[in-house]
Amino acid sequence: MESWIRMVREHIDTIDSLLARYVAGTLPTPARVLVEAHLELKPKNLIRVRNLEAMAGLELMDIDPAPLTDRDAMLAAVFDSSAPESVAKSVAAAPDDHGRVFPKALYDFVGFDAADVPWRTRMPGFKEYELGDIEGCHVNLFWIKPGRTVPAHTHEGSELSLVLDGAFSDSRGHYGRGDISVADDSVDHRPVADKGQPCIGFAVMDAPLKLTGSLRQLIGDIIG
Amino acid sequence: MSNDLKERLAGLAEAVAVRRDQKAFAELFDYFAPRLKSYLQRLRMEPSQAEELTQEIMIVLWHKAGMFDPAKSSLATWLFRVARNRRIDALRRDRSGRLDPDDPALQPSQPEAADDRIEAEQRDERVRKAMLDLPEEQAVLVRQAFFLGLSHSQIAADTGLPLGTVKSRIRLAFARLRRSLEIDDGDMTLH
Numbered sequence: 001m002e003s004w005i006r007m008v009r010e011h012i013d014t015i016d017s018l019l020a021r022y023v024a025g026t027l028p029t030p031a032r033v034l035v036e037a038h039l040e041l042k043p044k045n046l047i048r049v050r051n052l053e054a055m056a057g058l059e060l061m062d063i064d065p066a067p068l069t070d071r072d073a074m075l076a077a078v079f080d081s082s083a084p085e086s087v088a089k090s091v092a093a094a095p096d097d098h099g100r101v102f103p104k105a106l107y108d109f110v111g112f113d114a115a116d117v118p119w120r121t122r123m124p125g126f127k128e129y130e131l132g133d134i135e136g137c138h139v140n141l142f143w144i145k146p147g148r149t150v151p152a153h154t155h156e157g158s159e160l161s162l163v164l165d166g167a168f169s170d171s172r173g174h175y176g177r178g179d180i181s182v183a184d185d186s187v188d189h190r191p192v193a194d195k196g197q198p199c200i201g202f203a204v205m206d207a208p209l210k211l212t213g214s215l216r217q218l219i220g221d222i223i224g
Numbered sequence: 225m226s227n228d229l230k231e232r233l234a235g236l237a238e239a240v241a242v243r244r245d246q247k248a249f250a251e252l253f254d255y256f257a258p259r260l261k262s263y264l265q266r267l268r269m270e271p272s273q274a275e276e277l278t279q280e281i282m283i284v285l286w287h288k289a290g291m292f293d294p295a296k297s298s299l300a301t302w303l304f305r306v307a308r309n310r311r312i313d314a315l316r317r318d319r320s321g322r323l324d325p326d327d328p329a330l331q332p333s334q335p336e337a338a339d340d341r342i343e344a345e346q347r348d349e350r351v352r353k354a355m356l357d358l359p360e361e362q363a364v365l366v367r368q369a370f371f372l373g374l375s376h377s378q379i380a381a382d383t384g385l386p387l388g389t390v391k392s393r394i395r396l397a398f399a400r401l402r403r404s405l406e407i408d409d410g411d412m413t414l415h
Contacts, residue, residue, distance in 0.1 A: 017375075017376065017394065021369065023308075024308070024369070024370055024372060024373025025309070025311060026373025026374070047405075047406075048402070048405075051347065051401075052370045053301050053305060055352075057297065057303075057348070058300065058348065060256075060300045060301075060304050061300045063259050065258030065261075065262055066258050066259075066265055066274075067258060068257055068261060068278075069275060074257065074275070074282070075250060078249075078286050079246065081286065081287070083288075084287060
């Protein structure tokens with residue numbers, strides 16, 4: 001029980017740190033997309049983001065100013081500048097987002113919705129679509145058959161998973177649409193998809209997974 | 225930050241937006257440009273690069289001051305968001321000077337319910353108080369997380385503190401911030 005409470009606390013703590021780095025703008029692109037998609041699905045967490053941004057504004061006012069090399073020239077250049085143009089977004093390609101499973105941030109990043117993912121079967125009941133390595137992150141979408149257990153694995157570095165559809169549970173809790181699960185190398189978790197519907201998620205990892213557990217457990221998972 | 229200063233800066237931004245007031249802009253420039261440069265240098269940008277980006281942010285302020293809505297945030301917070309988003313763009317891709325129309329900092333202001341407005345006006349005060357209530361040893365670390373965006377291990381390397389200490393202090397700090405800010409949110413809905 002004790003350790004379960006600690007895990008939950010750890011989990012919340014990590015989400016705070018993730019949001020803090022999102023606010024600071026130092027997350028790699030895939031992790032930023034994951035947080036943006038999360039905020040679309042859980043708009044209540046926007047309050048935390050706004051609070052951190054307000055703090056950052058206060059910090060900006062408190063910081064020791066750094067003198068400019070040539071203040072007058074820079075000011076003149078600003079007055080001489082033309083208005084920055086906006087990027088023309090290709091709205092034509094994007095269908096109406098009504099009824100889409102993927103939040104807009106994720107849709108824009110991967111270019112399709114849940115129904116059009118070119119899945120590859122990894123093992124019975126478990127499919128993935130690899131987006132490859134982006135800014136030092138390994139990025140994929142995953143699909144778990146209802147009731148299926150994914151083999152035990154630990155992580156080198158950390159893994160962020162955003163649930164997009166369905167839900168899964170592991171030793172630390174239950175994650176539904178919009179929830180982020182954070183696993184680091186201290187966590188050995190075996191996600192189990194809820195019965196009833198497949199679980200689809202977006203995962204951002206630091207490094208490739210390594211399989212753990214006894215051979216028997218693994219085979220049990222695979223045959224599952 | 226005093227409310228007088230905050231209101232003064234917002235008034236200057238309005239003068240820039242409505243009248244293209246160069247004098248008002250120069251005052252904003254003298255206040256913010258050296259602070260933005262300092263902030264960007266703390267993010268380990270070279271001084272010349274930091275100045276270049278500062279100029280870009282000031283160009284956004286000069287042309288898009290009308291997008292700033294004092295009911296939603298302070299001008300400092302708005303500029304922080306512009307700076308952050310411009311920096312991400314600069315790291316990621318071309319330096320074409322184009323703006324992303326989806327950039328939340330540049331969204332046209334929408335009418336807000338009266339409650340939202342109160343929320344926005346009081347937010348700065350509440351978060352400042354919450355930060356002041358943190359023990360300094362926690363405040364320093366949490367600032368490095370949300371302002372400079374450092375990871376736990378970077379903070380540990382920078383400060384020389386053990387990673388476990390960094391993690392536990394930051395955890396305590398965020399729990400405390402959440403408690404004071406979210407209790408206040410709850411209180412506000414009663415009024």
